[in-house]
Amino acid sequence: MNQLLGAAFLKLERWGDAVPYLEKAAEVRPNDVNYQSNLIFAYERNGQYADALGALRRLHEIDPSIPGLDRVKERIESEMAGKGKGS
16 A cells, blocks of 8 residues: 555655655565665655665665666766755
8 A cells, every 4th residue: 555655646746755655665565676666766856865875775685686776876876966965
């Protein structure tokens, strides 16, 4: 249920509203790649870059073979540097 609500808020581009639901969903299913990916996306869009990087590290631990993780990390780090936000 939390994942569905979080995904609905993502579709509405209500990033901040999506975060708590996606966090709860990821806590329940910490090894689910899709749940972690949605959480990373919501954190990034909401400007929570440090949280996004932490979730990205967890995703990498789950499955380091996922393509594009390095590009996502670079993008988030660039956004952090450009906006001066740590979380």
